[in-house]
Amino acid sequence: MKAVLRWAGLVLLAGLALQLFFIGRIAAMGVVAPESTAFQRSEAWAQLAGRQGLHWRQQWLPYADIGDHLKRAVIASEDDGFVNHDGVDWEAVEKAWDRNARAQERAAQRLEAAPSRPARPARIVGGSTITQQLAKNLLLSGERTLVRKGQEFVLTLALEHLLTKQRILEIYLNSVEWGDGIFGAEAAAQHYFKKSASRLTASEAARLAVMLPQPKRFEKTPQSAYLAGRTRVIVGRMASAELP
Template identity: 40%
Template structure:
């Protein structure tokens, strides 16, 4: 009996089943795999024009879930040199006046927004165009920490792998300018029956004015708020240096 106990004490522990070991083996690699896929995704879209965005897909799904089978996304890509220079300039003037100098995050704007929100009143955001593009193109709405973390990661990738002009080009093509209306060309055709290359300064400013809430405000039939905001945007456009400002971007 003593000899049998000594034999058991020296025995090796039971082997972990191969299936369980394989599962844990891949689990720690999953974040690295996702990071690599996101890098390839962003790098590819530096050269390939996106056929759709995550926000377009989500909006189409919402319409189908609501039983609106006639709903269609309006989206028609145009290269930046076929879009009036006034539109990307208006977007920068309205949303991100430090776009040319920051690397994805405007720390001064974040601090000003924090101080403003601490005083109460209407909440002010501080998202840059790069952050908004990361959300619109790859992610979803909401304020969860998971989404914010993914937005920060995609923002870093976009700013690292794309030149500034490409960021603006994609942004003005996938931004929502009305319910189901995405991008400069779709907005220009839907509202004024013209190509995006023919947009005037005022029309571009009105499109940029509705960007915070494109389903609430109308660029085609602007109310007092959009009119005031468009005038403010046009002043900022002139302060930035006018249409030639775009050529200074790398």
Template identity: 40%
Template structure:
């Protein structure tokens, strides 16, 4: 067989295999996202990783979480999350390019990196991916963000976000965090309590609503101000 034909056959086989892999990937990931549209994610990679980190530190393996439906979650908490993490959440399609640009400019002037991730991006990362900062993971994050914005409602994205996000050492989701820090359910938070709970999210294992620092109190004030500026949100 001539070499050119051999090369063509090999190239065609490789192309077919790549196409099959791509189709399998698209089918599996789309099915995964659609499944979580109706079924609550039982666990995330971060929860497992943190559990093993606790074991390595001589502590017990701990994943403390309790799911609340969207309607059960306090509207004050939903609004505080938007005000503190993603003011344009209800308007954008998963990516806030203006916020990303601002974060990029600030990072040029500061040694402390600031994120420009939306609630949708954080949800995609927390639910479907592993922690990290590689370009590959960022690419997958963008892909899953596109899928959940396409397949889920804004209410579902916010519900999943508030139920899986890390809120303390071994504590995940708003309900268990509120029980731990406030001795009450996430269904009945005041505006001030909701704002303070969201204020700790940049570093929930270091900061605690039970012992707010001056910095946390200032973040709480800013979130409360943003909540007022947002006006009424129809959930």
């Protein structure tokens, strides 16, 4: 029993040390821009393991130098309550649960109606805020487990309490993936439109924002009807998007 208690104590201490490390990293980001994120490092390793080698585009822009069109477009597309929530949009989470439950039910009905057909997985949607996405990409792995989701929640609260909304959005826009080896707003603007992120039009900014959930897919299908239609929707929402 003593050995079990000793090991349990060591595990708790290791967990506490990890949380303190994460919180220290986040606090430092208030004044020092992160050189890379956990997601970026994972992508870099995947590139190095491939045939083409490492190809990487990223250039940090201060918050003031990122055009308001892109800020509004990303907020309108990814997290329209960004300036008002405390890191988690519980209403969006509830809606995502409902949509996923309905999708799973429809998938089960299709399987019951045609059991011989290959099963088509239900499309799962999330309700993650910009802060939650940043927490995941900055410091966590890509695995989907309850433990990792709990860690994401803790880091989300730390980001909201230790950094300003402007700083959170600044780090997010400078580190998020916008294609294969393309990270951050400036690299994306230069790659897709041959101009700085400060000079993007409303339509160009909206198109970049719509790419964010699946940037590698849309990089290969720039003429996608969905991409064009969703871009028009986001342009219409941008005027009401509140900036921090």
